[in-house]
Amino acid sequence: MHDIKWIREEPRGLVDALVRRGTIEAEAQALVDGLIALDERRRSGIGKLEELQARRNAASKEIGAAKKDGQNDRAEALMAEVAALKTDIPALEEDVKAAEAELFEKLSAIPNAPLAEVPFGKDEHDNVEFTRFGEKRAYAFTPKQHFEIGEALGQMDFEAAAKLSGARFVVLKNRLARLERAIGQFFIDTHTTEHGYTEVAPPVLVRDEAMFGTAQLPKFREDQFPAGEGFWLIPTAEVPLTNLVAQSILSEEELPLRLTALTPCFRAEAGAAGRDTRGMIRQHQFNKVEMVSITTPEKSLEEQERMLACAQAVLKKLDLHHRVVTLCTGDMGFASARTFDIEVWLPGQDAYREISSVSTCSDFQARRMNARYRPKDAKSPRFVHTLNGSGVAVGRAMVAILENYQNEDGSVTVPDVLVPYMGGLTKIER
Template sequence: MLDIRWIRENADAFDAAMTARGAEARAADLVSMDDRRRSLIARAQEMQTRRNAASKEIGQAKGQGDEARAQALMAEVTALKTDMQAAEDEAKAATDALDQVLATLPNIPASDVPEGADESENVELRRWGTPRTFDFAPKQHFEIGEALGHMDFERASKLSGARFSVLTGPLARLERALAQFMLDRHTDENGYMEVNPPFMVRDETMFGTGQLPKFGEDLFRTTDGRWLIPTAEVPLTNLVREEILDEAALPMRLTAWTPCFRAEAGAAGKDTRGLIRQHQFAKVELVSITTADASEAEHERMTACAEGILQALGLPYRVIVLCTGDMGFSAAKTYDIEVWLPGQDTYREISSCSNCRDFQARRMNARVRAADSKKTEFVHTLNGSGLAVGRTLVAVLENYQNADGSVTVPEALRPYMGGMQRIEP
């Protein structure tokens, strides 16, 4: 959530940032709403001050034997109590109205984020690896998986409908191997602590990371009012909600392997075949909680950790920085990592690493206190995929496919596959 004081003091910069993000420039409206809120709060406070003074004057009047004045003051106090409650209610309503608008506004882009309207204006930063040259026409992952006899979309549809899959045998094990390899790498080498969080959360948890109130249609809700998590970012980041952390405890680096659930409300007609865009998928998530002065370096570090997984698996990829019009709601800056998929002859997103700065922390009221200070400030939060497990499975199948329909198991995964070197049809 954005700070209304910052908006008041930087109205032009705010409007420019919203315009760059494709949102409405409305600093003047927000300042007007804040002026009204302040005025109502001041009016309620003035009534409280007068009520306190009148209460004291009652005792003085009685002490002086002036019963008429005492009675008049008592009547004034009674009236003030009623009027003050009404004023406080009005001030609260004005505050809530302002907060509701602020809750729908996206984060301010970092100053070095390229300005652009959509994904066509994202900027490529670097590439790693050389795409393999095939002596046969490479297939897409769903063709490979179905031919292997271990990827079943028809039975999944019978169970759950469209955008679900069933993996069996070596492909089910390969997906598990990928997740375990990622977790081991991030915990043993990259300094993240593994967490097993809840997969269902409350409204305020979704609000804290920015999914609510604006993106409810992209989520699944249970009959008792909880939400299925769209990513482990939600519970991991909210672990520090409404807490004041010691600076010495930061950075806090967390990772989790969880199922993720997304309605894909805006994905009609997109990636209707295969594992790329499903209602349920697995992801290893990375979350960092840090201080304001360390978050930019932490962003680079997190992205490098995600890249390291692809390098260890020998999967070519590229890194792009998203433009202002393509960033997620809570992000101030985002790096997307796109893996090469020879079956599609293109790069596809496999990780998105974002620095949200203090945007989520304000929604969660998560703060940090330095050891030598009584003052607190909001933490900075970061999140990234380390990686999307299903999409990594897609990349392994397509990049390691063979002409006879088999798939070579990447060397890094063989210890997790019982030494298996190839998955045969």
């Protein structure tokens, strides 16, 4: 959420940010003008309210003095004035509350401002690649897609999942079930033992306030899975991990906080009709290792680079060819100020697909959840900066392993780093 004081003092800053995100300039200007007018109504109302309350208190004291001096007419006039103020004040209070609520609602629907270095663009075609790892593998046969491999192995069952839960679910069996578990354990072990993240086992059911804090609500309500009145299944562990610092003031010595979790995630995929209907790329339920960092504004960009390196590290250990792109202004997420995507190569699809997204949200989420820290030499607390990144999506990592490590006979070689997690198994066969 944006600071209304910043908007009031530098309105052009928000206009430019919205234009970079694809809003027509006239519409952006009208939105900002409306916010400033609404804020002025709120501030003016607060000023008038304070004046009326002060006058009511003063008049109440004057009534007693007038009666004591025998000034009955003056006392009656003052009593009438107080009675009128008791009617006017609640009405003004309601108007101030209404203006505050409307301003809060409008501010909560505005996306974060992109950092200056984020490339301008309309969609994923304008993203900018800046690094690659490894090379595409060569095959003496036509590579198959992961679902073809899994179904042929008899260990990936979409039909059984559909009977249980509907489309966009999968039942994994036997060694593929163990492979999924192995991948998640390998990721979480690497981030905790090598990268300095603290493992957390958070709830996967959260309240409205938590979803608002990380900006899934209200704008993306249709993409979420409700779990009863006021509760939601998490779309990513970013939600509970980041909200651990909600409504709190940390000391600067506590920062950075680096947290990680391996959890199931749930997404309605409301806008994905017809996309990736086969296979495990776009599921309603999937496992993912999430990384979250809470840090100072001065360390935010440095921390994002570090988080990106941690996400890449697990893919490098798996020897999976991938590239890293900076998302353009038209493709980045609502709460993000800058996002790097890691896209892994899938030979069966003959395409790169996102496997991790690493974002800094500046103080955008922190303002929504009132998460602050107290600098060493400052009297007033400041908002923290929040960052999140996949470290990485377990299901998509399995997809990448199946397609990159497939053999002509239909078997799949287990990557070396996963062999200990697979009980020494080096090949998955039917």
